Amino acid sequence: MIAALRVFAVKTTSYLQALLKFFQAAVLLMTQRYRSATLRFKIAFFVVILMTSTSFALSIVTVQIMNNYILNEIIKRGESVGKSIAASAGYNLLSKDLLGLDNLVFKAKSSNSDMLYVAIVDQDMKTVVHSATEMIGETKPVVQGQLFRESADGTTVKELTNPSGSIFEILCPIVFMKKSLGSVVIGMNKSILLEAQRKVGSMILIVFGIIVVLGMFASSLLASFLIKPIKELSAGVEELKYGTAKNPLRIYSQDELGKLTRNFNEMSAVIADQRGKLTKYARDLEDAYVSMVKVVAAAIDARDSYTHGHSARVAELSLLIGEKIGLPEADLRDLEVGCLFHDVGKIKTPDAILLKKGKLTEAEYTEMKQHVEYGASILSWAPSLSKYIPSTRHHHEWHNGKGYPDGLAGDNIPLFAAIISIADAFDAMTSNRPYRKALFKEEALSRIARMSGTQFRPELVEIFLELMEKNHVQDAPLSVVRFAR
Numbered sequence: 505m506i507a508a509l510r511v512f513a514v515k516t517t518s519y520l521q522a523l524l525k526f527f528q529a530a531v532l533l534m535t536q537r538y539r540s541a542t543l544r545f546k547i548a549f550f551v552v553i554l555m556t557s558t559s560f561a562l563s564i565v566t567v568q569i570m571n572n573y574i575l576n577e578i579i580k581r582g583e584s585v586g587k588s589i590a591a592s593a594g595y596n597l598l599s600k601d602l603l604g605l606d607n608l609v610f611k612a613k614s615s616n617s618d619m620l621y622v623a624i625v626d627q628d629m630k631t632v633v634h635s636a637t638e639m640i641g642e643t644k645p646v647v648q649g650q651l652f653r654e655s656a657d658g659t660t661v662k663e664l665t666n667p668s669g670s671i672f673e674i675l676c677p678i679v680f681m682k683k684s685l686g687s688v689v690i691g692m693n694k695s696i697l698l699e700a701q702r703k704v705g706s707m708i709l710i711v712f713g714i715i716v717v718l719g720m721f722a723s724s725l726l727a728s729f730l731i732k733p734i735k736e737l738s739a740g741v742e743e744l745k746y747g748t749a750k751n752p753l754r755i756y757s758q759d760e761l762g763k764l765t766r767n768f769n770e771m772s773a774v775i776a777d778q779r780g781k782l783t784k785y786a787r788d789l790e791d792a793y794v795s796m797v798k799v800v801a802a803a804i805d806a807r808d809s810y811t812h813g814h815s816a817r818v819a820e821l822s823l824l825i826g827e828k829i830g831l832p833e834a835d836l837r838d839l840e841v842g843c844l845f846h847d848v849g850k851i852k853t854p855d856a857i858l859l860k861k862g863k864l865t866e867a868e869y870t871e872m873k874q875h876v877e878y879g880a881s882i883l884s885w886a887p888s889l890s891k892y893i894p895s896t897r898h899h900h901e902w903h904n905g906k907g908y909p910d911g912l913a914g915d916n917i918p919l920f921a922a923i924i925s926i927a928d929a930f931d932a933m934t935s936n937r938p939y940r941k942a943l944f945k946e947e948a949l950s951r952i953a954r955m956s957g958t959q960f961r962p963e964l965v966e967i968f969l970e971l972m973e974k975n976h977v978q979d980a981p982l983s984v985v986r987f988a989r
């Protein structure tokens with residue numbers, strides 16, 4: 505029994521080691537693919553692994569228990585037959601009734617197909633009767649084998665290994681009138697045990713396969729069932745992120761996931777409400793900002809009756825150029841506001857200079873030129889207006905570098921400033937001034953063409969002249985501001 509338990513322990517340990525290696529490989533696989541695997545795959549995989557390993561472990565334990573049970577039953581039957589023969593054989597041995605002994609051996613052998621041999625030996629281990637008659641008279645050799653079991657009455661069971669396979673040899677002492685007369689020797693074949701192992705193994709393999717297939721199917725269903733609300737929740741978060749959420753998510757259950765979904769719906773409603781308010785505030789703020797820009801532009805132009813509407817007309821012309829060169833909508837909007845701000849620095853220019861009817865002196869002209877720096881300084885007070893500083897500061901730069909205030913040349917002049925420069929000059933030339941009348945359109949365009957490459961960027965001049973020729977924009981009212989309304 506102890507030996508059987510030892511074998512059982514050794515086998516179980518080896519199976520457990522194999523199971524552990526399998527788990528280690530599974531964990532390694534999961535770790536490597538963890539990031540890319542879906543949640544559904546992970547759940548299904550773990551359930552399948554759990555079911556497979558549990559079934560595997562149960563199969564091993566079942567086979568081992570069954571083996572031990574069958575083995576025990578075989579040996580018990582052998583012992584029972586042996587003791588039965590020993591009980592009857594005592595008298596026959598004393599009376600030397602060989603026929604009776606032979607009859608006992610024959611009956612036992614013929615009614616137990618798994619008995620390889622049955623023999624009766626005397627005290628000297630000489631064979632008295634044997635199921636194989638050629639063995640009669642032979643001295644039974646002392647066999648070496650592993651002692652499997654030993655009973656109190658002297659019955660021993662040994663496991664012997666011979667070329668034809670493993671057998672159990674049961675030796676039952678024959679005692680008559682308290683005198684030992686010999687032994688009954690029975691050889692039990694393990695073939696029944698092996699056959700039973702094979703049948704049980706096949707059956708367990710089939711059941712194991714069915715469990716694995718069912719487990720995969722069930723785990724896939726379970727994963728789908730568990731994942732569905734999580735997937736919808738994930739999609740809801742995505743919609744919330746991009747502000748496209750319309751309807752609250754469906755609540756599938758009243759468990760933790762259901763509570764999470766309900767809380768998410770409440771949170772979404774709050775966020776949507778806040779987002780609506782923020783959008784309204786942003787729109788109001790933008791409207792206020794645009795109104796402020798319009799007021800400032802109007803205030804600048806209003807100081808001089810001759811330049812009334814100048815900023816708005818410069819904006820209109822600049823936008824035509826901006827659209828022609830393919831500026832995106834956001835840039836066109838910035839260009840328009842930049843135009844409205846381009847002369848904001850004239851607020852600081854004294855009336856005596858700004859409104860002077862005669863020609864400016866050198867000093868007055870120098871002061872007048874300061875308006876671009878005043879403008880840049882004013883816009884620097886508000887961070888949100890700083891992006892209009894380049895076009896305000898540099899709209900009097902010349903393409904050849906001879907403009908002011910920094911003497912920038914060519915492409916170093918910001919694009920918006922280069923555009924405003926042309927529109928500003930054209931509007932100034934086609935407007936009445938205290939010291940001269942407005943030029944005709946053709947004359948103004950001719951002057952701009954002449955200054956291409958010196959004062960103005962040539963490619964922009966080309967576009968501007970083409971626009972003026974095609975669209976006759978100068979004949980249309982230019983006071984309408986496109987974006988800032």
Ligand SMILES: [Fe+2]
Pocket residue numbers: 846847899900928
């Ligand atoms: Fe200016």
